[in-house]
Amino acid sequence: MAEPTNEARAGLLALRVSPLAHLAERMRDAAVTGARGVTLTEWPFVSMVNLRVNPASAAAVRVEKTLGAPLPREHGETTSSGAHTAFWLGPDEWLVLSQTEEGVAAAELREALAADPGSVVDVSANRTTLELRGPAARQVLEKGCPLDLHPRVFGPGRAVPTTVGPIAVLLWQVDDGPTYRLLPRSSFADYLARWLIDAMNEYRGPELA
Numbered sequence: 001m002a003e004p005t006n007e008a009r010a011g012l013l014a015l016r017v018s019p020l021a022h023l024a025e026r027m028r029d030a031a032v033t034g035a036r037g038v039t040l041t042e043w044p045f046v047s048m049v050n051l052r053v054n055p056a057s058a059a060a061v062r063v064e065k066t067l068g069a070p071l072p073r074e075h076g077e078t079t080s081s082g083a084h085t086a087f088w089l090g091p092d093e094w095l096v097l098s099q100t101e102e103g104v105a106a107a108e109l110r111e112a113l114a115a116d117p118g119s120v121v122d123v124s125a126n127r128t129t130l131e132l133r134g135p136a137a138r139q140v141l142e143k144g145c146p147l148d149l150h151p152r153v154f155g156p157g158r159a160v161p162t163t164v165g166p167i168a169v170l171l172w173q174v175d176d177g178p179t180y181r182l183l184p185r186s187s188f189a190d191y192l193a194r195w196l197i198d199a200m201n202e203y204r205g206p207e208l209a
Contacts, residue, residue: 016045018042018044018045018128019042019044019128019186019187019189019190020042020044020128020130020189020190020193021042021044022190023042023190023193023194023197024042026193026197027040027041027042027193027197030197030200030201032134032136032200032203032204035135036135036136036203037134037135037136037203038132038133038134038135038136038137038140038200038203039131039132039133039134040130040131040132040193040196040197040200041130041131041133042128042129042130042131042189042193043128043129043130043131043181044128044129045102045124046097046098046099046124046128046129047097047098047099047100047101047102047103047104047105047106047122047124048095048096048097048098048122048123048124048126048127048183049095049096049098049105049106049109049120049121049122049123049124050089050093050094050095050096050119050120050121050123051063051086051093051094051095051096051109051118051119051120052092052093052094052118052119052120053092053113053116053117053118053119054092054117054118055071055073055091055092057116057117057118058116059112059113059114059116059117059118062112062113062114063109063112063113065112066108066109066111066112067079067081067084067086067096068081068082068084069081069084069086071086071088071094072086072087072088072094073088074088075088075160076088076158076159076160077157077158077159078157078158078159078172083098083099083100083105084096084097084098084099084105085097085098087159087170087172088159089161092118095123095170096109102122102124103122105122106120106121106122125186126185126186127170127183127184127185127186128183128184128186128189129181129182129183130181130182130183130184130189130192130193130196131174131179131180131181131182132179132180132181132182132196133177133178133179133180134177135177136200136203137177137178137179137180138178138180139203140196140199140200140203141164141171141180143199144163144164144165144195144199145162145163145164145171146162146163147160147162147171149173151176154173155173155176156173156174156175156176156178157173158172158173159171159172159173164182164192164195164196165191165192165195166191167184167188167191167192167195168184168185168188169182169183169184169192170182170183171183
């Protein structure tokens, strides 16, 4: 089967609809300002690659050169450089998020892996990204997340698989704002977004609820 031309591919990408496009207005309306503020937005179409490689291999060295940073070696650890952020998923498995055009990161990592054992799979369509930001963001998450999110335990740069409400996510704290990014499966994103909107309602105050 012939590969689509660049023009055809661009046309298909322009037709994409994000998993939470239908809730964009509700998420904007749910925003809370002030000292107990919190906002919820979707970051759609982030390039995501599942990477498996022996961390002690020459292939891993080439991968790290491509990413511009070492691969995380411990649970909860992330590393970032330029357009790429790598998340530890297991002793020989990582999720790589890239601010690049779809397919670019996967192609670069496949080239780095070459013929060595391992795998590079573009999983961009598998998840979407929700960003929860503001002074009350941690309190909103604590309503349904079993993790201890206190800054002494969980801070910027940490990312772990967990649940929020009944939904499995990869939870990443980006900064001490705090800003969190939640990566659910696309098919569960609607439920999670509605759960978070409901959890945010408390911080609107009695005059706004």
